[in-house]
Amino acid sequence: MELGLDVTERNGYAILAVRGEVDVYTAPRLRERLVELVSQGKHQIIVDLEGVDFLDSTGLGVLVGGLKRLRSHDGDLALVCTQHRILKVFEITGLTKVFSIHDSVDAAVGGE
């Protein structure tokens, strides 16, 4: 199973576009990529979840871990997500209150 992880940069943000299924098998790759970005000094990260077909609690945990790591560097981890089935997972777990979730990368970069 492939997990797509593409990084681009814009306005000082690192944008990590995730594609595929994020579960206990693939989440470690997402975690590694986030850790790598932070260690390269990227402290404003936007994770674009629009290409994600499935996200489980391990994936949520990796995102929470990333946010925590970035906060400790005075940074932030924001999300882009409009897919109902993915948003639902954040809602159920109360994590919509923990992350800022945007409708598009434009909106996230603009800081809306």
Add this chain to the structure above:
Amino acid sequence: MELGLDVTERNGYAILAVRGEVDVYTAPRLRERLVELVSQGKHQIIVDLEGVDFLDSTGLGVLVGGLKRLRSHDGDLALVCTQHRILKVFEITGLTKVFSIHDSVDAAVGGE
């Protein structure tokens, strides 16, 4: 599992376009449709297999049965198929010599 079975007419031919997977579960529906067409007096039938994702020996059997039935009415059952994986099944079973197989409905109707 859905099996698509659409009938159109052209130049005196009845064209039966099949979509989906033809296996022991769905093949009876294909058989019924063929029998129905024959009983409506359609004796020149073209079965278009371009939308078929999977075809097993039961599906082959139904096509052989249809051809036999049509021959007994001095009719014919021709096929349209360019998909390698479907053609392969006809080749292995020697049925490429039994059916006339065309590249397109146009070619089948034109009698090429």
Add this chain to the structure above:
Amino acid sequence: MGEAVELEIPARPEYIALVRLVVSSLASGRRVLADERVDDLKLAVSEACTNAIEAHTAVDVHDRVRVRCHEGDDRFHVSVDDRGEGFDPGSLPEHPPVTDPERLNFERGLGIPLIRTLVDEVAFDSGDDGTSVTMTLYCGRVGED
């Protein structure tokens, strides 16, 4: 008996995607289940499989994990069985509220709350020789066929 589909997978994370494929294929065959409910079940079953696999890994058991899908008249059941050491689902630690900055220290423990929310019924049957998690969706009336 004869009406259930059973799938046994090696207790390794790379096989959970296959379980999701099987469950969603069977559940979406039920015309009465909306896509959203199929997604709910898929996630719940996936979480249960993750826990089952972790339970085997924890005690170094090499048995397979068993997933059983059973269609009742107006119910769709999936159970996930493991041979781990079991646990008490009634006494799991609670997370601090999401408004508490401490919340960020909890990257785990979201699986069972998700399962409980996503399916209409869940039963945990856990003991020293393993755990069975049975998840049920209500389907309304099933079409003929």
Add this chain to the structure above:
Amino acid sequence: MGEAVELEIPARPEYIALVRLVVSSLASGRRVLADERVDDLKLAVSEACTNAIEAHTAVDVHDRVRVRCHEGDDRFHVSVDDRGEGFDPGSLPEHPPVTDPERLNFERGLGIPLIRTLVDEVAFDSGDDGTSVTMTLYCGRVGED
């Protein structure tokens, strides 16, 4: 043991599509198997399941049919087991040649010839208490992972 995936389905035709889904998902996970070989295996396994289900129906047995997928070092094996009455694969009737007009009287009997042609090895183990058909594809060397 722990490395095989096992699927048990009710002995009914509507479940064969699920077997194809599982087999092709597992087989296409092997980067070394070309799509065409995955299709070959899918058809062979589908034919074996059709026969297994017919064997159960013939003797009114309500047991499930079992499909087992096992990855060896450079082999991919699938076996289909039933509890029908068995048969002798060595003495099946032959079809008239395709050029013979009589050929049109044979709508059946294509399954086993297809299986034999599509896979690299096939073994039939059949007796009074059932049949096991094991189909093998050669994969060349498997990628790391």
